[in-house]
Amino acid sequence: MDNLVKICGLSTPETLDAALSAGADLVGFVRYPKSPRHVSLDLGHRLSLQARGRALRVVLLVNPADEAVAQAVEAINPDLIQLHGNESPERVAEIRSMVKRPVMKAVGIAEASDLAALSPYAKGVDHILLDAKPPRTAEALPGGNGLAFDWRLLNGLDPKVSFMLSGGLNPDNVAEAIRLTKPRAVDVSSGVESGPGLKDPARIAAFIKAARTAFAAHH
Numbered sequence: 087m088d089n090l091v092k093i094c095g096l097s098t099p100e101t102l103d104a105a106l107s108a109g110a111d112l113v114g115f116v117r118y119p120k121s122p123r124h125v126s127l128d129l130g131h132r133l134s135l136q137a138r139g140r141a142l143r144v145v146l147l148v149n150p151a152d153e154a155v156a157q158a159v160e161a162i163n164p165d166l167i168q169l170h171g172n173e174s175p176e177r178v179a180e181i182r183s184m185v186k187r188p189v190m191k192a193v194g195i196a197e198a199s200d201l202a203a204l205s206p207y208a209k210g211v212d213h214i215l216l217d218a219k220p221p222r223t224a225e226a227l228p229g230g231n232g233l234a235f236d237w238r239l240l241n242g243l244d245p246k247v248s249f250m251l252s253g254g255l256n257p258d259n260v261a262e263a264i265r266l267t268k269p270r271a272v273d274v275s276s277g278v279e280s281g282p283g284l285k286d287p288a289r290i291a292a293f294i295k296a297a298r299t300a301f302a303a304h305h
């Protein structure tokens with residue numbers, strides 16, 4: 087998973103087409119009812135068919151029960167499952183063996199000590215996604231808040247740890263984020279929107295172009 091760009095929270099055929107046409111490597115479908123990007127199983131199924139063979143399809147789940155995992159896998163047939171809640175390393179490994187598909191675990195970063203949370207996941211996941219920790223407010227989502235963390239904190243990360251970077255990325259800052267943190271992949275949701283849940287095709291294209299240029303320069 088090198089030099090890849092993921093566009094997350096796609097919820098219409100038109101914006102999914104914009105992401106695919108602009109060359110997104112991964113496209114994400116959110117299954118979290120409190121999110122403005124939530125897709126029903128039926129819509130997720132149709133979007134997944136549209137993306138098949140053109141990009142890797144990711145389904146995003148938050149602290150899912152077994153039934154929610156099974157329903158999402160059956161309807162959306164994802165290539166990768168993104169777990170974006172407080173799932174323990176044991177629960178992540180359990181879900182991974184249940185679905186027999188690659189799993190990516192999101193870990194929230196706010197301070198240097200948060201990096202210690204990564205190693206317990208090392209054996210039970212396929213990929214790590216680093217995101218900003220969500221604000222401690224009742225209305226905050228577990229992710230998709232458009233908030234960046236201090237990328238310099240990753241100077242303390244073991245260089246052997248590979249990760250996808252997310253959190254507050256947008257077309258204007260993704261090049262600097264890649265230069266500073268050297269991620270294997272980048273992920274964006276709010277930074278390519280014109281309003282909550284409203285993906286903007288021009289911003290999607292600009293993000294992918296900026297990320298590609300930066301990856302070419304820094305890898």
Ligand SMILES: O=C(O)c1ccccc1N[C@@H]1O[C@H](COP(=O)(O)O)[C@@H](O)[C@H]1O
Pocket residue numbers: 094095114116118121122123146148170215217227228229230231232233252253254255273274275276277
């Ligand atoms: O996008 C959402 O609505 C969402 C809901 C619940 C958990 C995670 C969510 N999004 C993920 O959060 C990160 C950062 O997003 P942003 O670019 O800062 O808006 C990203 O991985 C999204 O996939």
